[in-house]
Amino acid sequence: MQTERRPPRGSDDPAAETLGTTGEFALISAITADLEPELAAAVGGRVLLGPGDDGAVLLADGPVVSSIDCLVEGVHFRTDWSEALDVGRKAVAVNLADLEAMGAAPVGVLVGFTAPAELPTRWALDFAAGVRQECRTAGAALLGGDTTRGPVIMIAVTALGTLPGEAITRDNARPGDVVAVCGRLGWAAAGLAVLGRGFRSPRAVVEAQRVPAVPYGQGRAAAAAGAHAMIDISDGLLADLGHVARASKVIIDLDPAAFAVPDPLRAVAAATGSDPLTLILTGGEDHALAAAFSAEDVPEGWTVVGRVLRPDAAEGRVTVDGREWEGARGWDHFRR
Amino acid sequence: MQTERRPPRGSDDPAAETLGTTGEFALISAITADLEPELAAAVGGRVLLGPGDDGAVLLADGPVVSSIDCLVEGVHFRTDWSEALDVGRKAVAVNLADLEAMGAAPVGVLVGFTAPAELPTRWALDFAAGVRQECRTAGAALLGGDTTRGPVIMIAVTALGTLPGEAITRDNARPGDVVAVCGRLGWAAAGLAVLGRGFRSPRAVVEAQRVPAVPYGQGRAAAAAGAHAMIDISDGLLADLGHVARASKVIIDLDPAAFAVPDPLRAVAAATGSDPLTLILTGGEDHALAAAFSAEDVPEGWTVVGRVLRPDAAEGRVTVDGREWEGARGWDHFRR
Known part of the structure; x- marks a missing residue:
């Protein structure tokens, strides 16, 4: 914040x-x-x-x-x-x-x-x-x-x-995997945007800023379904998937069309002159989960939003529709 | 502090x-x-x-x-x-x-x-x-x-x-037990007293204030020897044994003659016009251990400083040579 x-x-x-x-x-x-x-x-x-x-x-x-x-x-x-x-x-x-x-x-x-x-x-x-x-x-x-x-x-x-089974770490996303998310993206950031302007609505995003709706049980469900790698989205989807990409030394590509834009986010973006996709890709504090699966293993309740393309000999990275994302990527606690 | x-x-x-x-x-x-x-x-x-x-x-x-x-x-x-x-x-x-x-x-x-x-x-x-x-x-x-x-x-x-064995809790000190301590008492408080007056010596107590000398391994040794109850002395011996006395619903009596007064504590007490026994009984932050044992079970390295006298139908308490201790008993983080 x-x-x-x-x-x-x-x-x-x-x-x-x-x-x-x-x-x-x-x-x-x-x-x-x-x-x-x-x-x-x-x-x-x-x-x-x-x-x-x-x-x-x-x-x-x-x-x-x-x-x-x-x-x-x-x-x-x-x-x-x-x-x-x-x-x-x-x-x-x-x-x-x-x-x-x-x-x-x-x-x-x-x-x-x-x-x-x-x-x-x-x-x-x-x-x-x-x-x-x-x-x-x-x-x-x-x-x-x-x-x-x-x-x-x-x-x-x-x-x-x-742990009922194996720990699902960040370093095992595999080329050919799909990347799926479970939980809200961008809601808490939208709430912060309106609170910062002195408003208290839309109520749903303000409440999301106050208390994240963690998808309890879905991490365990993903592990049981065979997830290869998983992370909690605390600093923003691009930033946190970046940790997975670097730990796994792969390129992850996200499909911008895969993200449904919920009404409250659309409203906040319109009111603040911002892009809802930016909220979704870079907003932190929602504590959704993101995981890499074999395509056939994605459990119910998860939405496929991207793919693990190939190994990256350099350091691993995340792209959006094949291109570098322009602008802010996430949150560093000491830098502003 | x-x-x-x-x-x-x-x-x-x-x-x-x-x-x-x-x-x-x-x-x-x-x-x-x-x-x-x-x-x-x-x-x-x-x-x-x-x-x-x-x-x-x-x-x-x-x-x-x-x-x-x-x-x-x-x-x-x-x-x-x-x-x-x-x-x-x-x-x-x-x-x-x-x-x-x-x-x-x-x-x-x-x-x-x-x-x-x-x-x-x-x-x-x-x-x-x-x-x-x-x-x-x-x-x-x-x-x-x-x-x-x-x-x-x-x-x-x-x-x-x-835990290699049973957890040693605070609520099982038994009438007839001896109470023994392991580690330093009063050193950190003496260090605080001299630092607060702008001095940097005696060096031993100043260093004790900076880093406590925790008796690593001695808690496990006490547990293996059959300690009935044990506590870490963070807020002062009287205050922390008070927790044991109340949890065990017993009266614990300390023998003031059982405490050796180390030279640095004697020096600080003389220089600050205080009583070394007060430092020993009420000084916090040394993180010594105190435990109740059957008399024959006290392990090497521990010093017997008191006894568990009898059950206390009221709430349990600690006395010094049979009397209530006058003055400060320890440290409450919100009260001053």
Whole structure:
């Protein structure tokens, strides 16, 4: 998100509890209350021990996949654009998408939560409720965490999952494969475009910016169908398929006609004088999945959008209709 | 650490590379170069896949223990007091101490790294070198990470390990047990006291503040010896044994005469007009281990410092020579 932090965060009620008055240990107790049913329901592994000790303990029924992602206030979310519940859901969703992209079943998350002492306690509790809600949606559980003080809200989530089969990596896309996607492309970027102009509609893209609709289960379905390579689209389709192309040392060509343009994207593109295909090819934060398959293996729910053409002795690259894409390709967190 | 952030961080050389000029992907390449030997050497599990994909993959030889900790610039470290290498080592050490406290063998860490775009790239590379150095010391490896932009340096580390036997939790200290500690107590707090007064000596306590000397292997030794309950001392012995006392619903009594007072602590206490026992009982950040054992089971290298007296129908508590401890007990991250 290419925006600066906005200071106003908090409550209009000066008597409201803050993290400074609630304290670390009471906060943790409130966040982890009544977790047992969720821990018991977590799929893919058995949670032997949840929050409250030095570490969580899982008995996994296969190899364990882990991934970490950080979300920073003013960089990945703004408290005046997103409710705390949405930030909690998003923090979990972006991470569980990484597990899906490996073909893994999520078991749970560890959450590091850093915030100023003057943050209303309500915000932290709503954030935690969002974490637990998204976990439940995905069949995972809150396994543990750490809370500490810092100048802005910073969230680090580690997702843990188990692999029913082989890990689907980025480096095995094969010439002759088709490339297919599952999930939304360009919606979150469209939402960011309208929020950045001070609008709150189309509502669907604004909501997509706040919480990505991760296609839970589809990464596992792709792995079971025999996907050769897979990735989570976090920085934009061209940028992330670029990782697959380089790791696999192949040329991937996308067919621009293969992408349906949903109405909300068409509306945003018209209103902002932009091209919907640019949103689709370069917009990040939707956390769709992209994978390379043998043509006959593409599972239901996936859309073929391109092909793996041939090995590339150089470094691997992605083209659109046979040509280099002009313009922005994706997002580098330190460059602007 | 009860200090405010100091802005000066960075290089005197205006031409030095920064994260903004280096970029996210070149930074990650530099951090993860030549990792294979470390991944191959990681103990306790087999690393099937390290950094560079959507997730890392472990094949564990037992239950998997996980823990997350956050370190924030100006709260947990200061760049004018600690070198980047030390911050990297500390970020890993505090987390691996949690695994030791469960009786687990470390396998590896995931690191979330947030920093301003103007941070010298050198700082990030030295930090990463510290992460890898401490991992090697402990027999672990860097498994993956995430880098992103933020207003200050914020680090989140997740440690993953495997359990050779039962997890040693906090809730099983038994009346009649002895309580023993392994590792340093009060050293980091003494270091903070002298650094806060503008001094750099005694050097031993200043170094202890920068990087804790975690007693690697001793948590596993305690577990193998039959420890009933164990905890990592991060917030202070009284505070952390308080967690054990409450979880186990017992009264733990410490013997003040059982604590040897090391020379550097005596020197700091004399120079600052404080009591060395206060440093030992309430100083945090040394990441020693404390455990409850049957008296005959205490392993070599551990010092008996107290006893589990009896069940406490109320909520469990810690006393010193039979009395309530007067004064500060430990550290709450949001209260000051």
